[in-house]
Amino acid sequence: MVMSSLSFLRRRWIMMIQDGAVINCGICGEPVPAKAKGSNRICKGGKGTITVDHIFPKSWGGSNDLSNLQPAHLLCNQQKGNRLGKHSQGGR
Ligand SMILES: [Zn+2]
DSSP, rough: GGGHHHHHHHHHHHHHHHHHHHBBBBBOOOOOOSSSSSSOSTTTTTTOSEEEEEOOGGGGTTSSGGGGEEEHHHHHHHHHHHHHHTTTTOOO
16 A cells, blocks of 8 residues: 555654644745644644655656655645745846
8 A cells, every 4th residue: 555655654743743743844844733722723823734745756757765755834835735836046
């Protein structure tokens, strides 16, 4: 059952956080909450709950291998996806 490995990994991280562990977002480096407060998935001022991010995006040939997966906020994950998807030339 390779398909379920992502949600399995996410569930394991949530359990670790609820157990008192601190898991940092691989994108912004801030601690990721297991669950947002209230019914909203993204709480006020927060960046959302924990999601599984592909360090090397799947669309670029990244794998579902554990070494290519990191925890990330929902918002960080979405913003990264948008940026990578657009092929924008980010000249700083
Ligand atoms: Zn983040």
